Amino acid sequence: MASSCSSSLHFLLFSSLILFSFSPSSSQQSFRPKALLLPVSKDASTRQYVTTISQRTPLVPINLVLDLGGQFLWVDCDQNYVSSTYRPARCGSAQCSRARANGCGDCFSAPRPGCNNNTCSVFPDNTVTRTATSGEVAQDVVVVQSTNGFNPGRNVSAPNFVFSCAPTSLLEGLAGGAVGMAGLGWTRIAFPSQFSSTFSFQRKFAICLSSSKGVVFFGESPYVFFPNVDASQLLSFTPLFINPVSTASAFTQGEPSAEYFIGVTSINVDDNVVPLNSTLLYMDSQGVGGTKISTVNPYTVLEDSIYKAVTEAFINASAARNITRAASVAPFDVCFDSSNILGTRLGASVPTINLVLVGDVTWSIYGANSMVVVNQDVYCLGFVNGGNNPRTSIVIGGLQLENILVQFDLTTSQLGFSSLLNGRQTSCANFNTTSIA
Numbered sequence: 001m002a003s004s005c006s007s008s009l010h011f012l013l014f015s016s017l018i019l020f021s022f023s024p025s026s027s028q029q030s031f032r033p034k035a036l037l038l039p040v041s042k043d044a045s046t047r048q049y050v051t052t053i054s055q056r057t058p059l060v061p062i063n064l065v066l067d068l069g070g071q072f073l074w075v076d077c078d079q080n081y082v083s084s085t086y087r088p089a090r091c092g093s094a095q096c097s098r099a100r101a102n103g104c105g106d107c108f109s110a111p112r113p114g115c116n117n118n119t120c121s122v123f124p125d126n127t128v129t130r131t132a133t134s135g136e137v138a139q140d141v142v143v144v145q146s147t148n149g150f151n152p153g154r155n156v157s158a159p160n161f162v163f164s165c166a167p168t169s170l171l172e173g174l175a176g177g178a179v180g181m182a183g184l185g186w187t188r189i190a191f192p193s194q195f196s197s198t199f200s201f202q203r204k205f206a207i208c209l210s211s212s213k214g215v216v217f218f219g220e221s222p223y224v225f226f227p228n229v230d231a232s233q234l235l236s237f238t239p240l241f242i243n244p245v246s247t248a249s250a251f252t253q254g255e256p257s258a259e260y261f262i263g264v265t266s267i268n269v270d271d272n273v274v275p276l277n278s279t280l281l282y283m284d285s286q287g288v289g290g291t292k293i294s295t296v297n298p299y300t301v302l303e304d305s306i307y308k309a310v311t312e313a314f315i316n317a318s319a320a321r322n323i324t325r326a327a328s329v330a331p332f333d334v335c336f337d338s339s340n341i342l343g344t345r346l347g348a349s350v351p352t353i354n355l356v357l358v359g360d361v362t363w364s365i366y367g368a369n370s371m372v373v374v375n376q377d378v379y380c381l382g383f384v385n386g387g388n389n390p391r392t393s394i395v396i397g398g399l400q401l402e403n404i405l406v407q408f409d410l411t412t413s414q415l416g417f418s419s420l421l422n423g424r425q426t427s428c429a430n431f432n433t434t435s436i437a
Contacts, residue, residue, distance in 0.1 A: 033146035033156055033199055035219030037431075038182075040066060042211055043175035047298035047398065048128070049209055050175050051182055051216065054143040055161075056083035063178045066216070067127055068207065068295040069259030070183025071248065072099070072190055073142075074124035074135060077114030077165035079179075085159070088116040089137035095162050096120035098188045099137045102252050113138065114165030123250040124166040126181065127296045129173040132250035135164040144195075149222035149230075151432050158198045162189045184216070184408075185258030186242060192218060192410060203410035206232075208421075208428035209295070209402050215431045223405055225421065225430040231405035234424070235416030238262055238357040240408065245287030247391060257287065260408060262415055263358035264291045264394055267306075269313040270351045276309055280393040289393045291355075293406070293415075297397035299331075299372075301386040306393060310353065314381060317351035332372065332380035341379060345422050347371060348379055355396075366420055369400045403427045 038051045049066040055075070060083075062075065075081070089095035091104035101120035109115055114136050124135040142161035146153035166180065174181070183190045184205065196203040201219040208214050208223065208231070217223055221232030243257035264281050267274045280303055283290035302310060311334045315325070318336060326335040342349040347368025355363040372382040382399045405428070407416035421427050 031146075031154065031156065033153065033219065034201060035147050035149060035217055035221075036144050036156070036195055036199070037147040037152060037218070038144060038216040040207075040209060040214040040216060042209070042214075042398075046128075046173075046175045048175045048178075049214070049295050049398065050178060053182070054155075055140055056081070057085040057141055059141070059143055062180070063175075064180050064182040065128070065174050065178050066207075066295050067181045067183050067185075068293060069185045069247070069257070070127060070181055070190065071125065071185050071187045071258045072122070072183045073161070073163035073180065074166045074170070074183070075163060075180035076168050076171055077112075077136070077138075078168040081113040081165075083113065083140055086113050086138060086140045087160075088113075088119040089139065089162070091118050091120055093120070095137055095139055099162060099164075100187070100252070100255065101137055103134075107136075114167075122164050123248065124164045124170060124181075125249045126170050126173060127249070130249045131170065131172070132248065133167060133170055135166045137162065137164055139163070147217065149217070149220070149232075150224045156199070158194065161194055161198075183258070186256070186260070186410065187258050190258065192408070195219070204407065206405055206407040206416075207295070207401070208405045208431070209398060210428040211402060212429050214402075214428040221407075224432070225426040225428070226432060227426065227430075229421070229424050229426045229430075231418050231421065232407070232416075234405065234418040234421075235407060236361040236363075236418075237414050237416050238359045238361050240410075240413045240415045241283070241290070242413075243283060243287045243290070243292075244285075247287070247292075259292045259294070260415070261290050261292045261392075264355050265358060266356045267310060268354045268356065269310065270317045271354070272313060272317070274309050274313045276306055280306060288391060291394040291396065292392050293396045293401070295398055295401070297395050298399060299382045299384050299397045300400050301384050301390070301395040301397060303386050303390050303393040304388045307383065307385040310383065311381065314351055314353065321349075321351070323350065326378045329374045329378060329380055331384050332374075332382065333385065334383075335374065335378050335380040338373075338377055338379050341367075341371075345425075346420055347422070350379075363417060364419065365400055368420055368422055369402060369404070372399070 107115035
């Protein structure tokens with residue numbers, strides 16, 4: 001094994017739609033949804049994105065920190081895990097194989113969820129604190145909401161959803177009230193693959209985050225936001241890459257990363273190319289370098305030399321607009337006096353940072369995704385310095401993802417991304433949350 005090792009939640013108005021208690025047997029199994037949705041809210045204190053599902057029998061609503069590159073669902077089983085449908089994964093079972101279990105063993109205490117004999121285990125990973133531990137593989141009922149891409153639909157049940165138990169201690173650093181993490185990564189037991197297998201739709205999902213509420217879609221488009229904007233029609237595409245070396249806190253030798261990597265070929269600020277050490281933009285044979293997308297990092301993190309080059313270019317371009325510097329405000333180094341910064345539909349009128357991607361497409365980062373309003377007098381550039389020799393050169397963080405529809409097609413290994421939805425007079429908070437029931 002290799003190792004590199006509260007605040008209140010703001011619930012969404014429509015999350016209550018999936019939380020009422022009903023028996024899985026009452027769901028109409030003949031109904032096969034084309035897509036599913038998860039509600040997302042942003043925790044103001046931790047800046048983590050939180051979703052809610054229902055799990056167990058009887059059903060219990062559980063709050064989970066969303067982890068785009070997470071390997072699977074993991075849940076605290078030490079506290080209040082009661083379910084008549086909980087089933088530990090026995091050694092040699094198909095569930096252990098799907099989970100790529102790292103070992104099998106016994107638990108030397110009274111049987112309970114998370115502690116059973118002859119069961120396999122994996123490494124649930126708190127990617128916020130970069131801490132991992134061993135946890136029992138199990139399966140239980142999960143209930144989520146279907147959608148037709150316009151409205152929420154009826155609840156549907158995944159009766160044998162594979163996940164991992166974890167100890168209560170692994171919750172440290174997560175948003176208050178969260179009891180685990182929802183992994184959306186490449187693995188066979190992450191949410192996209194399990195939902196695809198259960199409901200027979202493509203291994204495709206899309207995230208749409210905001211500073212208030214958002215949504216994750218699994219399955220087929222459309223993704224229609226008020227006033228009738230189908231964000232699936234606004235996508236540009238670039239390849240997704242698999243890092244051959246795991247980026248998890250703990251992993252088995254030879255295991256690939258579950259995170260999503262894309263190819264940045266250059267960066268420019270207001271159409272001026274930023275001089276960079278281009279070798280940092282590509283992954284080497286050890287999986288070092290390159291660019292990944294993260295919902296766990298609240299802001300984009302750049303390797304030291306990339307950070308210095310990008311911020312210097314941004315400062316110079318800002319000065320050309322008569323935008324003056326202000327004192328730094330942690331964790332940000334580059335801040336500005338707001339008095340000469342105008343507001344636009346795309347956020348603060350500041351230089352645009354463009355990531356040029358493989359396929360000759362450009363991910364443009366406007367003021368809404370680049371600037372953090374510290375107070376009415378000071379705006380800061382929402383990028384942070386990742387230091388020398390980080391594992392990944394560029395980590396695109398949460399702020400830079402907000403109000404952009406980002407689609408992950410695991411079958412074709414393509415990432416689709418929209419322009420900033422503000423420019424279409426909508427946002428990720430504008431998915432129709434009115435129940436059709």
